[in-house]
Amino acid sequence: MKILVAVKRVIDYNVKVRVKADHSDVDLTNVKMAINPFCEIAVEEAVRLKEKGMADEIVVVSLGDDACQEQLRTALALGADRGILVQTEQPPGSLAAAKLLKAIIDEEQPGLVLLGKQAIDSDNGQTGQMLAALAGLPQGTYASEVTVDAGKVNVTREVDGGLQTVSLDLPAIVTTDLRLNEPRYAALPNIMKAKRKPIAIKTPADLGVTVSSTLTTLKVEPPAQRQAGIKVASVDELIEKLQHEAKVI
Amino acid sequence: MAILVVADHDNSTLAAKTLNTVAAASAIGGEVHLLVAGHQCDSVAQQARSVAGVTKVLLADNPALENQLAENVSLLVTEQGREYSHILASTSTDARNMMPRVAALLDVDQVSDIIRVESEDTFVRPIYAGNAIATVRSNASVKVITVRSTGFDPVAAEGGNATVETIASDHDAGITRFVSAELAQSDRPELSSAQIIVSGGRGMGNGENFALLYEVADKLGAAVGASRAAVDAGYVANDMQVGQTGKIVAPQLYVAVGISGAIQHLAGMKDSKVIVAINKDEEAPIFQVADYGLVADLFVAVPELKSKLPE
Numbered sequence: 001m002k003i004l005v006a007v008k009r010v011i012d013y014n015v016k017v018r019v020k021a022d023h024s025d026v027d028l029t030n031v032k033m034a035i036n037p038f039c040e041i042a043v044e045e046a047v048r049l050k051e052k053g054m055a056d057e058i059v060v061v062s063l064g065d066d067a068c069q070e071q072l073r074t075a076l077a078l079g080a081d082r083g084i085l086v087q088t089e090q091p092p093g094s095l096a097a098a099k100l101l102k103a104i105i106d107e108e109q110p111g112l113v114l115l116g117k118q119a120i121d122s123d124n125g126q127t128g129q130m131l132a133a134l135a136g137l138p139q140g141t142y143a144s145e146v147t148v149d150a151g152k153v154n155v156t157r158e159v160d161g162g163l164q165t166v167s168l169d170l171p172a173i174v175t176t177d178l179r180l181n182e183p184r185y186a187a188l189p190n191i192m193k194a195k196r197k198p199i200a201i202k203t204p205a206d207l208g209v210t211v212s213s214t215l216t217t218l219k220v221e222p223p224a225q226r227q228a229g230i231k232v233a234s235v236d237e238l239i240e241k242l243q244h245e246a247k248v249i
Numbered sequence: 250m251a252i253l254v255v256a257d258h259d260n261s262t263l264a265a266k267t268l269n270t271v272a273a274a275s276a277i278g279g280e281v282h283l284l285v286a287g288h289q290c291d292s293v294a295q296q297a298r299s300v301a302g303v304t305k306v307l308l309a310d311n312p313a314l315e316n317q318l319a320e321n322v323s324l325l326v327t328e329q330g331r332e333y334s335h336i337l338a339s340t341s342t343d344a345r346n347m348m349p350r351v352a353a354l355l356d357v358d359q360v361s362d363i364i365r366v367e368s369e370d371t372f373v374r375p376i377y378a379g380n381a382i383a384t385v386r387s388n389a390s391v392k393v394i395t396v397r398s399t400g401f402d403p404v405a406a407e408g409g410n411a412t413v414e415t416i417a418s419d420h421d422a423g424i425t426r427f428v429s430a431e432l433a434q435s436d437r438p439e440l441s442s443a444q445i446i447v448s449g450g451r452g453m454g455n456g457e458n459f460a461l462l463y464e465v466a467d468k469l470g471a472a473v474g475a476s477r478a479a480v481d482a483g484y485v486a487n488d489m490q491v492g493q494t495g496k497i498v499a500p501q502l503y504v505a506v507g508i509s510g511a512i513q514h515l516a517g518m519k520d521s522k523v524i525v526a527i528n529k530d531e532e533a534p535i536f537q538v539a540d541y542g543l544v545a546d547l548f549v550a551v552p553e554l555k556s557k558l559p560e
Contacts, residue, residue, distance in 0.1 A: 019381050026377060125349075159430075162487075164431075177494075214389040226519055226537075228539065248522065
């Protein structure tokens with residue numbers, strides 16, 4: 001079985017986000033970028049499935065400018081076999097991303113597609129589900145456990161009340177939650193090997209997709225800051241304040 | 250054109266967050282119709298018809314819709330939704346799972362997680378885990394939107410008198426099978442709708458020590474939450490996680506116990522009305538957002554709090 005994994009280049013999760021002075025967007029100049037943490041978990045899961053003999057090839061794809069090759073190389077160092085970069089000037093929106101990935105699915109015919117449940121920049125959480133709908137495939141979102149068996153994949157999902165398990169016919173789309181696995185660190189020899197793994201470059205036109213969006217961002221502002229309150233000296237004072245000042249108990 | 254709201258429910262009770270979603274629809278303006286998709290969910294339709302501001306309830310009752318499988322529900326919502334200006338749902342895991350499928354089938358972009366309505370086509374939503382707030386305009390023919398409950402005060406559950414229309418519901422994509430659900434059983438209020446929440450972090454030390462928080466919570470009629478650190482450490486189950494990747498809450502009172510205040514966690518609770526932090530590390534970032542901070546050993550302070558709280 002071939003596994004396709006999508007990875008997004010985003011701001012490193014440790015970096016403090018700053019809004020541009022003109023409120024047009026978040027400032028990404030000279031900011032450390034990385035693989036979206038949920039996408040990294042998707043890569044790790046693919047590698048584990050391959051190590052268990054459930055998969056024979058892992059193809060990793062990213063959508064965006066040339067800099068995304070960095071994240072593809074990271075995924076190759078973690079164990080993916082080859083990469084595909086679909087070049088776009090800006091990272092595409094969720095629907096356009098889903099259309100591009102659908103075209104890649106048509107070309108590659110993977111048995112399983114793994115994506116992160118959301119990207120930590122736009123926080124949309126849409127691409128996996130949109131891709132599944134466009135491809136007419138079943139989906140297992142927010143996965144905390146994935147088992148492949150005889151043409152099906154069983155996905156345990158983190159849902160509001162606890163956990164839900166669904167059984168999907170393959171091919172299927174799975175999006176990863178935090179507790180699915182803990183990604184490994186790439187070993188130095190694997191980083192060196194990854195430099196020689198192939199990355200194919202494509203354009204949306206090659207795939208017959210027009211990248212567009214019905215959404216316009218009008219402005220981006222910093223959030224309202226919450227003021228620190230006071231320190232209380234004792235439990236008695238705390239209860240007194242909650243009862244008579246804040247009046248919440 | 251009217252607005253279609255997809256109801257959250259468990260086939261017997263209408264979830265409280267539906268009232269917040271209806272509030273967002275009312276803020277956009279226009280007639281509001283509520284879709285109840287499920288199986289043997291008549292009682293939900295009856296609750297839905299009395300929600301203030303709802304003029305029509307669409308009831309789709311079919312075994313294929315019982316477990317809210319996105320593959321099936323999205324076919325129904327897409328078919329119905331074409332006739333509406335907006336389709337709204339909450340940010341429950343069911344809605345977040347299903348709505349992007351609807352948007353893709355309608356070939357429109359979705360606006361996720363709105364916290365404010367500026368006009369019928371312009372919405373405000375947090376990005377970067379709430380570290381930036383974006384205002385976005387959509388010129389999609391049908392606007393597909395998920396609504397963050399904490400951004401909108403709920404409409405009244407009573408007072409409406411909508412008609413109930415049973416609609417065709419034979420929507421089974423046949424590619425997904427529900428296997429099982431392992432849902433936490435609790436007599437305490439649900440995190441997303443609780444007025445008071447008591448949360449524990451890594452400082453709790455282990456899962457057994459959460460008993461201290463349950464005792465305080467039961468005295469306050471509160472729900473119990475946890476930080477990601479506590480969930481990752483295996484102290485408690487994932488459905489208790491408050492934060493960017495867990496539940497976003499905004500109760501009247503949030504008590505953070507042994508929680509340092511990572512950005513991840515703050516993103517999920519900083520809109521609470523009153524925040525209390527109990528932590529022995531006075532440098533902990535949680536104190537920067539707390540209205541009342543108590544620097545103390547939680548294993549002393551929490552039992553004391555429990556014994557001194559009024560019944």
